[in-house]
Structures are given as C-alpha cells and as structure tokens.
Amino acid sequence: MAAHGSLRASLVAALLLAAREARPEPAHEASPWYVPDHAAMQFAGAIGFLSAGPGWSFLDDTVEAALLVGWAPPALAGEDFFTFTLKGQWRPFLFDAAGWTVRPLMVGAMLTYTVGDDYFAGLPSRYDQGYYWFRTAIRPALLLGASAGRPVEALNLRFVEGYFELVATDYRLVQFIRNPSTVNVELFTLALGVKLRF
Amino acid sequence: MRVWVTLLLVCAGCGAFEFHPYELRGPHRDLHARSLERLFGAKPKQAFRFAVVGDMQLFLDDSAAAMRDLEQRGVDFVVQMGDLTEFGSTQEYEWGVELLSRLKVPFFVVMGNHDALGMGQKLYRRTFGPESFSFTYSGTRFVFFDSNSREYGFPGDIPNLQWLKTALAPAPAVMNTFTFSHVPPGNGDFDDALAEPLVKLQQKKGVAISFHGHVHQYHDVHAHDVRYVTTDSMKGRSYLWVDVDGTSVQVQRATF
Numbered sequence: 540m541a542a543h544g545s546l547r548a549s550l551v552a553a554l555l556l557a558a559r560e561a562r563p564e565p566a567h568e569a570s571p572w573y574v575p576d577h578a579a580m581q582f583a584g585a586i587g588f589l590s591a592g593p594g595w596s597f598l599d600d601t602v603e604a605a606l607l608v609g610w611a612p613p614a615l616a617g618e619d620f621f622t623f624t625l626k627g628q629w630r631p632f633l634f635d636a637a638g639w640t641v642r643p644l645m646v647g648a649m650l651t652y653t654v655g656d657d658y659f660a661g662l663p664s665r666y667d668q669g670y671y672w673f674r675t676a677i678r679p680a681l682l683l684g685a686s687a688g689r690p691v692e693a694l695n696l697r698f699v700e701g702y703f704e705l706v707a708t709d710y711r712l713v714q715f716i717r718n719p720s721t722v723n724v725e726l727f728t729l730a731l732g733v734k735l736r737f
Numbered sequence: 738m739r740v741w742v743t744l745l746l747v748c749a750g751c752g753a754f755e756f757h758p759y760e761l762r763g764p765h766r767d768l769h770a771r772s773l774e775r776l777f778g779a780k781p782k783q784a785f786r787f788a789v790v791g792d793m794q795l796f797l798d799d800s801a802a803a804m805r806d807l808e809q810r811g812v813d814f815v816v817q818m819g820d821l822t823e824f825g826s827t828q829e830y831e832w833g834v835e836l837l838s839r840l841k842v843p844f845f846v847v848m849g850n851h852d853a854l855g856m857g858q859k860l861y862r863r864t865f866g867p868e869s870f871s872f873t874y875s876g877t878r879f880v881f882f883d884s885n886s887r888e889y890g891f892p893g894d895i896p897n898l899q900w901l902k903t904a905l906a907p908a909p910a911v912m913n914t915f916t917f918s919h920v921p922p923g924n925g926d927f928d929d930a931l932a933e934p935l936v937k938l939q940q941k942k943g944v945a946i947s948f949h950g951h952v953h954q955y956h957d958v959h960a961h962d963v964r965y966v967t968t969d970s971m972k973g974r975s976y977l978w979v980d981v982d983g984t985s986v987q988v989q990r991a992t993f
Binding site: 582583584585586587588611615616617618620622653657658663665666671673675678706708709710711713714717718719720721722725728729730 | 761826832855890891
C-alpha cells in the first residue's frame, strides 16, 4: 500500500514538474479572441450521438470553451434530439511522452439546451412558481476527463488531440447525492472525442 | 493513469454511452404485458396480496429499503403509484424498474406527472405500455389511468372518463374494483371540471378503493361510497399492502 502511495506521489510530482517545464508548443499567429482555434467532434456524452463545433483556448490551452451542436437520430435514440452545448474546461497539467502531449486531467462543466416543444426552458404558465425546480430543456453537467495529442504536419494542424470525458448530468448528480447506494457506479457516462487545433 | 483505466472499465460495463437524457433506448420494453403474462401464468389464487408503493422519485435508497421490507411480506404483485422518476429521464426509468424488479414478482407502474416530463410519456409507453389499462385477477378488477391533468395543461380529457366508463362497465364474476391514478381528485393538479364526474362515476360503478399518490402523505377517507387511499412517498417510509379474499378486502399500512 505504501509503495502504491509513493508511486502516486511521484506521479503527481512528475506531472507538476512537467507542467512547469513543458516545451512551448509551436507558435501560431495571434488571432482575435473570437476566432476559434480548434474544432471538436464528440461521440455520446448526453449531448447527441455526434456533436461538433468550434472551441477557444486560453492560457496555453489550459482553459477552454467550446460550443457544440449535437444530434441523435431516431434510429439510435428513438427520436430526433438536437442539443446546443456550452462547455468550459480546465486542464492544469501537461507532459510530453514519446512525441505525444498528454493532459492527464480535465475538469469542466457544461450547459446543454435541447431544442423542441417537449422541453421547457422557462416554467410554462400552467405551473405555479417553483412547481418544478429544474428545466427540462436546460441541463447542467460536470465533466472529468483526459486527452492526448500530437502535431500532424501533413494536415498542417498544430495538434490533433483525442479525449475522453466522464459526464455526470444533473439528474445523475442529484440522484447520486441523495441515493449513493442505489445510483452507485451509474453517476457517469462516457464521451469520446477528437479536437483539431489550428 | 490507473484511476482512469479503472473508471473507463467501470463506465464501459454499465451502458457507458448516453446520447440524450430522454433517449428512447435501453433494455426495458412492454413490462406490463410481461407482468400480466407472469401473473396469469402462475396458478390462480383465491386469496392474494398486493402492495401499493408511493412516489419514488428522489427517494431511491428508501425505495430499496421498501423492497427489502416487502420481501418479508410475501406479496403476489406490486403497484407503484407514479412519480417513479424525478426528471422523467431514461436512466431514472431504469433505476426505478431495477428497484421494482428486485422483488421477483410482477409489478405495475402508474404514470406520474414527473414521469411525463420531456419524452417521459413516450418513455412510459415504451417501458410499460399504455397509461390506461385494466385487468381482472381472481375476481378483482384493477383499473389504471392517467390523472395528471395539469401536466398536459388541463385538456379536458385527462383523466379520460369515456375510457374509464368502458373499463368500469359491469362484468360477471367481478367482486371488487380498484382504481389507480397518480393525482387524487380534488387536488389542484386534477382537472377541477372532472373531479365531481369522476367521483360520481366511481360511485355509480361500485369502485371499492381509489388509490393515489402525488401528495406524499398517507390519507384514507370515505367519500360517496368509495374509499380514497393516498400513499406516502417513499421518503415517508411507508407503503400499503392489501389482502383480498373474495369480497373481503383489508388495507394495511406498513412502515419500515
């Protein structure tokens, strides 16, 4: 057990050192802040079968925002689901290994808006104030994940990065907090994705 | 990295990918039809016992405790009075079904207002079947219907009294009739214009007990020759069990 603990400690230390000593990434021309510097495409994660959209990075890619449009087709989800998702992510650690740049931890949050008459963003007038304490069209979620990427010069891309996210949607979080022994391992679902950085 | 690998494996083993909170996906379909098959597939009993459990929504751990308690009670089937879920999401439907399935006896679920949220109505129909249905078991008629009037903006046909009239039509060999719906008549979420017609219809058709949930509080009253029984939510840690033997009906409340 002690060996396990010291291994973990040295791993954390290595990550922190790597974060500080990381080689600067290839320089790219400064663009106005509103021009996206990457595009993401994602599979699953409660925001569609597939979702895609632009993203913006700050502070050497440690802070990111993304706007995704997602779709789940009736053949796979039983119904058309269109969602807009706003994501914010923080990725404090970075290390290089065998030509790959790895970000071993991402914590983030997202807010999803589902399009359609079946969902409400404001409480419809048939309900008294506070009748439902949540909005079926708007779903917050917490994210936990990691990514690894490398430059792909052939495509003239600064970086191609693969990532996974563990997604804890509002109803999973609420039910987990109130019913930990029943909800147990079903707090998270998995999302997989690719980011192209230009 | 080992933490991540473990988490990934945990995710991969449990329906890891979700496309949307209200996706119409998952293993459970037409569970009421299967419950009926099981109920009528077994040897018929003259005397039987069923349980009535209230709103489960945010009280899943309490519901699990209720199932453990019910195991000792030896019931023939279970009726859940609606609000199986809080958000009406697919995953919550699955949690609710998983909890009720722990008892290994057939179960029936009334549709609650929370269960109808988002794609909830479609999820309900996919998972269980139509909201309005009835069956006769051992001389007792069970009639289930949707009384969540406010949820649909008081359209005037929730509950559907026309359907109910047919379902309650006299039939030979029916000794008792029980009805089950989530919102009790007289509650603000029940269509005011339909409350009196429903009460009169139940009286006229000789309904013995009208079971309800929604208000999260146990009530047991007689009105217009019909007994109206409302269950606690699972948070109140009580449920009902009903013994039927011919025309003898006994309702008891169990706390756990």
